[in-house]
Amino acid sequence: MHKVVLIEDIENADNKTLHCIFNEKIDEIDCLTPIKAELDVKSLGEYIQIKGHAVGTVLLECDLCLEKFEYKLDFDIDELYSKESLVDDYGNSDKEFEIKEGQFITDLNGENEIDIYDLLYQSVILNFPNKKVCGINCKGKDYLSQKDNADPRLEVFKNLQINPKM
Numbered sequence: 001m002h003k004v005v006l007i008e009d010i011e012n013a014d015n016k017t018l019h020c021i022f023n024e025k026i027d028e029i030d031c032l033t034p035i036k037a038e039l040d041v042k043s044l045g046e047y048i049q050i051k052g053h054a055v056g057t058v059l060l061e062c063d064l065c066l067e068k069f070e071y072k073l074d075f076d077i078d079e080l081y082s083k084e085s086l087v088d089d090y091g092n093s094d095k096e097f098e099i100k101e102g103q104f105i106t107d108l109n110g111e112n113e114i115d116i117y118d119l120l121y122q123s124v125i126l127n128f129p130n131k132k133v134c135g136i137n138c139k140g141k142d143y144l145s146q147k148d149n150a151d152p153r154l155e156v157f158k159n160l161q162i163n164p165k166m
């Protein structure tokens, strides 16, 4: 099931670049449509670069009302993998290094393949919104603001706000 790209195949490809199409649902995520991605997997010598674009629709749970809602994904992928183990200034090896803001290098730790399925899984999760809210008419918002104003001294003000609507 897992779609992998062999490092060897990248090295042997024209221009050391493989064009890779991913089009399937990710089990661990509630996908309404398959996640579609077109990726260029390129060998830069010590590094493997994966660049491309992904789209798809997933179901997320609203943080406020806990209802499920549709969320459209449309994002770029730009990942670097290191063939050699990465060691930082203190001699520690780590799985991931940030070389500049938002740009990480993943250590392949001598693996001879890259798991495209896992890359897509990680990328989709990273591209979820920080605050998952189903929409401007979310019922949970009123519920939460009522809870925030639970101070009894504010009770009278709350009634004043609600009455004109009735």
Ligand SMILES: [Zn+2]
Pocket (backbone or CB within 6 Å): 062, 063, 064, 065, 066, 067, 133, 134, 135, 138, 139, 140
């Ligand atoms: Zn909601």
